[in-house]
Amino acid sequence: MQLSVPQFIAIFHRIGKAVEAEQAYLSELDRVIGDGDHGVSMAIGWRAIGERLDQLAEVEDIGTIVKEISRAFLDSVGASVGPLYGMGWMRASVVVAGKPTLSEEELGQFWIAVVQGIQKIGKAERGDKTMLDTWIPIAEVLEKDTAWPDAWEQAVYAGKRGMESTKDMISRKGRSGRLGDRSKGGIDPGAASAQLIFAAFVEAYAASRGAEAS
Secondary structure (H helix, E strand, O other): OOEEHHHHHHHHHHHHHHHHHOHHHHHHHHHHHOOOOHHHHHHHHHHHHHHHHOOOOOOOOHHHHHHHHHHHHHHHOOOOHHHHHHHHHHHHHHHOOOOOEEOHHHHHHHHHHHHHHHHHHHOOOOOOOOOHHHHHHHHHHHHHOOOOOHHHHHHHHHHHHHHHHHHHOOOOOOHHHHHHHHHOOOOOHHHHHHHHHHHHHHHHHHHHHHHHHO
8 A cells, every 4th residue: 555645644633633632641651750741742732733634735746744743743842742753753854754654664665764763862772761661662673663453553563662661770871861760650741641652653554454455
């Protein structure tokens, strides 16, 4: 299946709705180790993405759309997560530049580039109790295979396991890194929102495939 521009935009709208629905949960996780505003920040960012996407219906280049997603999120989110996803999507926009449709392999490269961009600016590694504990396992699966549906389901599962592993970690990055042992015992909110985003993407992509097949 080739994912078209309208399908890509519809999928990102669905991700935004999923983030909005879990806003309170994400903020509750953040209250354990941070300012308690992660859910609010993510919801604001995804609302901005949705508004920007509404202006891009006539655009035929997915790379341009992703660049605008990056700018919308970065412009609207002042927290540290803004630059992280801003860089991730900006890097991914280069990978899909000029493409009116995306294959499964190209979608895999898109998400791998997102993760690489986040890691480049965040300077975090697996085990630091950040969103990368979710994103790195996802990218590792997609680097090996992008066949639908097995590879994508495996990537969701790998991300979930990575997210859950943060519960027993001590934070080494950001404000929560100052808490030491007190940061242990709760799932990292960034890891949770990363899992939510990717799982929502795969669910929406599956629905898009089903609609096309019917």
